[in-house]
Structure formats: structure tokens, C-alpha cells
Amino acid sequence: MLCRRASGLSTREIRTVCLAIPGKIVATEMQGGLLMGRVQFGGITRETCLDFVPEASVGDYVIVHVGFAIGRVDREEAERSYELLESMGLLESELESDFEPS
Numbered sequence: 001m002l003c004r005r006a007s008g009l010s011t012r013e014i015r016t017v018c019l020a021i022p023g024k025i026v027a028t029e030m031q032g033g034l035l036m037g038r039v040q041f042g043g044i045t046r047e048t049c050l051d052f053v054p055e056a057s058v059g060d061y062v063i064v065h066v067g068f069a070i071g072r073v074d075r076e077e078a079e080r081s082y083e084l085l086e087s088m089g090l091l092e093s094e095l096e097s098d099f100e101p102s
Contacts, residue, residue: 020065021085022078025050025058039064042082042091 023039028050030036039048039062049068056062061078062069073081085091 019085019090020063020070021091022061022073022081023048023064024078025056025060025062025069028058037069039069042086 021041023041023046025037025048026040026045027038028035035050035054037048037050037056037058038045041064046064046067048062048064050056050062051068053062053069053072056069056072061073061075063071063073063078063081082091
């Protein structure tokens, strides 16, 4: 999950903002009745629930929010979004701490 504390808030007003990021499905399988997949974010891979996008398959790009794929996107849109989030500095520390290495 990619979450950031909103800046400019007092300690009593702390809010967390969670991002959805694009990734590429590299594997799928059924686990306990759920469609699960391995989704690659740059060089990092994470297990993701694909039940909200049952039409997605290996090679497709999906937007992932808190471990759930919530929509499909084309490769170009996924790359643009990923690069934008990376240029804003929103991925580096999050990916290192929250994602397991591939």
C-alpha cells in the first residue's frame, strides 16, 4: 500500500493519502476462491487480488490500490502514471519498504 501523510496538518489533523499505482500482471492463480496475481511495479513484484478485474490476464496492466487491482489500463498509460509518480518522489521509499523484492 502506498500511503503518504498529508502535509500542513497539525498532529490532531493527520490524514493519510493512499495511492493507486500501475503494474504489469506476470502470473495469475486461484487462491481460496479468489483470483490472485503477481504484479510487477518496476523491478518489484507483489501479490495482488485480481477479483475486481476478472478480465485481466498475464501481460495486462492494472491499477493497484491497497493490494487490489481496481482497473485495467493500457501500457502507455501505465508507464506515464508510473513515471509521474516516480518523478514526484512518491514511489522510491514506498516501494522499498512496502513491497517484497521480485
